[in-house]
Amino acid sequence: MxxxxxxxxxxxxxxxxxxxxxxxxxxxxxxxxxxxxxxxxxxxxxxxxxxxxxxxxxxxxxxxxxxxxxxxxxxxxxxxxxxxxxxxxxxxxxxxxxxxxxxxxxxxxxxxxxxxxxxxxxxxxxxxxxxxxxxxxxxxxxxxxxxxxxxxxxxxxxxxxxxxxxSPKPRLVLFGAGKDVEAICSIAKHIGFHIVIADWRPELCTKERFPEAECAVGMPEQLVERLQLHSEDYLLICSHNLHQDKEMLRLTLPLQLVYIGIMGSKKRIRLLFETFLIPSNVRAPVGLSIGADGPSEIAVSVAAELIAVRAGRKSRSRREAVRDAYFSSLFGGRAKQANGRAEAVAGAIERQAARLDGAACSIFKPS
Known part of the structure; x- marks a missing residue:
């Protein structure tokens, strides 16, 4: 990136x-x-x-x-x-x-x-x-x-x-400006994300603490309105305040973001989702299961998951594009390639993309 x-x-x-x-x-x-x-x-x-x-x-x-x-x-x-x-x-x-x-x-x-x-x-x-x-x-x-x-x-x-x-850098919004967010912010900027730190506490959400990130201060409803969150955004809910996290989750679930990661234990996740099911774009608890301990290791597991989600989206996009080209050639919408192997190549690429997509999706099941 x-x-x-x-x-x-x-x-x-x-x-x-x-x-x-x-x-x-x-x-x-x-x-x-x-x-x-x-x-x-x-x-x-x-x-x-x-x-x-x-x-x-x-x-x-x-x-x-x-x-x-x-x-x-x-x-x-x-x-x-x-x-x-x-x-x-x-x-x-x-x-x-x-x-x-x-x-x-x-x-x-x-x-x-x-x-x-x-x-x-x-x-x-x-x-x-x-x-x-x-x-x-x-x-x-x-x-x-x-x-x-x-x-x-x-x-x-x-x-x-x-x-x-x-393409523009995908936007990663970190809701919660606690100490553990610093490690995630540090690693996320190196893997191609535009980072926004969002929190209702102005003393925590400052450019002095996060000089390379955009900072937004406000309550969840104000932040969602101000940031205009949309379907291409990534969100990590990590304020460690049950009420504020629950409100942010309630407001953003209908927006169908690419990714919503939730920091916390499985017990805490159950408290957050007591009234609704966990949709497929939510990773809860957040991060790949690598036995991470402490802010730095957790940041690595979160970054790995973000990379996997982003790569999965790209592989699906490639697979769909190849499928469209393949079927258009079958029905006469595309000139035959000079080497006469358009169908074989399209099939091979589609299978490769499917393998990549499948590998990514296999680790996306909510815990």
Whole structure:
């Protein structure tokens, strides 16, 4: 999720920099397609595309990319028998293709526009289309985008396209500004969430305690109205005040948020839900069952659950998109692919997405 950090860094610094993006992965890779890293010619790097084995080589290539003003495509073969030839002997077992682009002109302008649109709560899609010599860019703002990356090329490799959706950070509202929330806030900001600390006690809910979070003070009804909670939000109820937690739960259950996590013991959960059933979007008690003890370990279990929920949503979205493409090809709504394997590929991807979705859902049963 460091793409947002990359965009912020581009906005903050106009000095020469090169954007590295993984466009295609074959076999195992530490990072997936779509991962980005900003390489500043000053030596600073924001983001990462490997566990550290590629960054130095990419930094050396970035200088020539900036000097030429032209993009470059790089392929790394990390199979054990191949990557020993260039010295690192990483042995990850996969091939990685990366696109290097000087952050200037139209690309810089579109990336800054993407950051602006995200700040307004809108997702955008950055389209790239390139041949051996030229690259073209377009930014689509108005539309409903599948949160994914598409990468296609013809058989001769003469024309390549990549479509990358850049979505706003999902919002995580932490209701309750107690001491234990500090650890959750600290780890959640590193996994790509926009954090809001909400509490009725102004002495606890302050920017001094939570400098990198948005702070909102008020009673549950005021907070729900002020924050305009909606179906894309994540909520963690953790004030440890039974009455306030129960009121927040009553107000937010009808909103069908992505996720509502509730801190506390099973006995406390029963007190909160004495008059209604626990719906599927509620995790109570919150966090994955890893035997966590204390604020820091509990924060890890909560963060792991948030990642799993977010990944489950993405895998369902990919599966539905592939299913739509598959059925449209069966009924003549899509041209046959050049390699004649559209149905087999669609089926394989759908099965993969189903496995990911199933793995995520298996741990989502309320305790």
């Amino acid at each position: 460091e793409l947002h950090d990359v965009l912020s860094a581009i906005q903050a610094d106009e000095r020469p920099s090169v954007l590295a993006t993984i466009v295609c992965v074959e076999g195992h890779s530490y990072r997936k397609a779509g991962a980005t890293m900003l390489i500043k010619l000053s030596g600073e790097k924001i983001g990462m595309v490997s566990p550290g084995c590629l960054e130095q080589d990419l930094a050396e290539r970035a200088a020539s990319v900036w000097a030429s003003g032209r993009f470059d495509m790089i392929e790394y073969n990390m199979n054990p028998d191949e990557d020993m030839l260039w010295g690192d002997a990483v042995g990850c077992g996969g091939k990685i293709q990366l696109l290097l682009e000087p952050v200037t002109g139209l690309l810089r302008s579109l990336l800054l526009d993407a950051l602006k649109q995200n700040a307004a709560g809108l997702a955008v899609r950055l389209d790239r289309s390139w041949t051996v010599r030229d690259i073209e860019y377009a930014l689509l703002v108005d539309g409903s985008f599948d949160d994914s990356l598409e990468y296609t090329g013809d058989e001769d490799g003469d024309s390549t396209q990549m479509r990358m959706v850049i």
